[in-house]
Amino acid sequence: MSSFQFETPPRIVCERGAALRLASLLPGLRRVVVVTDPGVARAGLIDAPTAALREAGLQVTVFDRVEADPPEQVVLDAARAAREAGADSVVGLGGGSSLDTAKLVALLAATPQPLADIYGPGRATGPRLRLLQVPTTAGTGSEATPTAVVSTPDHQKRGVISPLLLPDVAVLDATLTTGLPPAVTAMTGVDAMVHAIEAYTTRRLKNPLSDALAVRALQLLHAHLPRAVAQGDDLDAREAMLLGSLLAGMAFANAPVAAIHALAHPLGSHFHVPHGLANALVMLPVLRFNLDVAGPLYAQLARALDPALRDADDAQAAQAFVALMSAHLDAAPMGRRLQDVGIAGDDLPTLAAAAMTVQRLLDNNPRPVSQADALGLYAQAL
Numbered sequence: 036m037s038s039f040q041f042e043t044p045p046r047i048v049c050e051r052g053a054a055l056r057l058a059s060l061l062p063g064l065r066r067v068v069v070v071t072d073p074g075v076a077r078a079g080l081i082d083a084p085t086a087a088l089r090e091a092g093l094q095v096t097v098f099d100r101v102e103a104d105p106p107e108q109v110v111l112d113a114a115r116a117a118r119e120a121g122a123d124s125v126v127g128l129g130g131g132s133s134l135d136t137a138k139l140v141a142l143l144a145a146t147p148q149p150l151a152d153i154y155g156p157g158r159a160t161g162p163r164l165r166l167l168q169v170p171t172t173a174g175t176g177s178e179a180t181p182t183a184v185v186s187t188p189d190h191q192k193r194g195v196i197s198p199l200l201l202p203d204v205a206v207l208d209a210t211l212t213t214g215l216p217p218a219v220t221a222m223t224g225v226d227a228m229v230h231a232i233e234a235y236t237t238r239r240l241k242n243p244l245s246d247a248l249a250v251r252a253l254q255l256l257h258a259h260l261p262r263a264v265a266q267g268d269d270l271d272a273r274e275a276m277l278l279g280s281l282l283a284g285m286a287f288a289n290a291p292v293a294a295i296h297a298l299a300h301p302l303g304s305h306f307h308v309p310h311g312l313a314n315a316l317v318m319l320p321v322l323r324f325n326l327d328v329a330g331p332l333y334a335q336l337a338r339a340l341d342p343a344l345r346d347a348d349d350a351q352a353a354q355a356f357v358a359l360m361s362a363h364l365d366a367a368p369m370g371r372r373l374q375d376v377g378i379a380g381d382d383l384p385t386l387a388a389a390a391m392t393v394q395r396l397l398d399n400n401p402r403p404v405s406q407a408d409a410l411g412l413y414a415q416a417l
C-alpha cells in the first residue's frame with residue numbers, strides 16, 4: 036500500500052435536534068456570528084438555534100446575506116460583521132454557500148492575511164475563530180472539507196484550501212433538512228454522489244480510507260435520494276442523505292474531485308447554474324469519457340450498489356453503473372441538458388476554455404482532458 040495522509044474534522048455530532056444545543060457542543064464561547072443565507076433564514080431554520088444560543092448566555096450576531104457561489108465582496112462583508120461584533124466563534128448554518136462563507140469568516144476575522152493572499156492550497160496561516168458547521172443541504176460535504184470556494188469579479192471560482200478550514204465540530208441535524216424542496220434535494224444529492232464517485236476514481240491521493248468512505252457514501256445516497264425527493268419529511272432518508280454527504284465530503288477532502296467538477300465550475304461562474312445541477316448536467320458525458328480508464332473502478336462501485344451485479348464482468352458492471360446514475364437524473368425534478376438552463380451551442384467554446392483554467396481538478400481525472408475533449412463533452416451535454 037502506498038503511504039497516505041488523512042485529515043477530517045476532530046468531532047462529528049449526528050443527532051436530531053443538535054442544532055438546539057450548539058452552545059453545549061463547544062463550551063466557553065461568548066460572542067458568536069451565525070452565517071447563513073436569506074433562503075435559509077426565510078425557512079425559519081435559524082430561529083430556534085439562535086434563540087437557544089441566546090438562552091445559553093451567548094451574544095449572537097446574524098449575517099444572513101450569503102449568496103450562492105459566494106462572491107468575494109459578500110465574504111468580506113461577513114468577515115467585517117464578525118470583527119465588528121468582536122466574535123470569538125462562527126456558526127455556519129445552511130448549504131455549502133453558507134458553510135464556505137463561514138469558514139472564511141472564521142479565518143479572516145482573526146488573521147491579518149487578506150483574502151487575495153490566501154487563494155490556493157496551504158497559504159492561510161491562521162489563527163481562526165472557533166467554528167461549528169451545520170449543513171442544511173446534503174450536499175456539498177463542506178462541513179468536512181478544508182476548501183472554501185469563492186466567485187471572483189472576473190468570473191472565476193477560486194478556492195482557499197487549508198486544514199484551518201475544517202471545523203471544530205460538524206453537526207448533522209436531519210430535522211433542519213426536511214423542508215428542502217425536491218429540486219434542491221435532487222441537485223445537492225447528485226453533487227454528493229459525484230463527490231463519492233470522483234474521490235473513488237481520482238488519479239491522485241486515492242487511499243483506503245477515502246475508498247471506504249466513498250463506497251459507503253454512495254450506497255447511502257443511492258438508496259435514499261429517491262425517498263428524500265419524494266417524501267421530504269422522511270427523517271430516516273434525510274439523515275441517511277446527510278450522513279452520505281458527510282462521508283463523501285470526508286472522502287473527497289483527501290482524494291480530490293476531478294473533471295465533472297472542473298466542467299461544472301464554468302457553468303456556475305458564467306451562467307449561475309446551481310453547483311449540484313451543474314455537476315448533474317455534465318456527469319454522464321464525463322463518466323462515459325472516463326469509462327476506458329476508470330471502468331474497473333466504476334464496476335466496483337456498481338457491485339457495491341447492486342448485489343445482482345456481483346457476477347457481471349467489469350465491462351457490463353461499468354455500463355450498469357452509468358445506467359444507475361442516469362436513472363437518478365431521469366427521476367430528478369430538474370433540467371437534464373445545458374439548453375434547459377439557457378446555454379447555447381455558441382457558448383460552448385467559452386465554457387471549454389474556462390474549464391481548462393480549472394487545471395487543479397482536471398489533473399485528478401483518471402483520463403487526461405484536452406480543450407477539444409472539454410468542448411466535445413459540453414456538446415454531448417447540450
Ligand SMILES: NC(=O)c1ccc[n+]([C@@H]2O[C@H](COP(=O)([O-])OP(=O)(O)OC[C@H]3O[C@@H](n4cnc5c(N)ncnc54)[C@H](O)[C@@H]3O)[C@@H](O)[C@H]2O)c1
Pocket residue numbers: 072073074075078080102103104105129130131132133135171172174175176177180181182183184211212213214215216219223226310311
Ligand atoms: N467546500 C466544499 O468542499 C464545497 C464542495 C462543493 C460545493 N461547494 C460550494 O457550495 C455551494 C453550493 O452549496 P449548496 O449546493 O448546498 O447550495 P446553497 O448553499 O447555495 O443553497 C441552495 C439553496 O437552498 C436553500 N436552502 C438550503 N438549505 C435549505 C433548507 N434546509 N430548507 C430550505 N431551503 C434551503 C438556500 O437558501 C439556497 O437558496 C457552491 O458555492 C459551491 O461552490 C463547496
Ligand SMILES: [Fe+2]
Pocket residue numbers: 175226227230296310314
Ligand atoms: Fe461539489
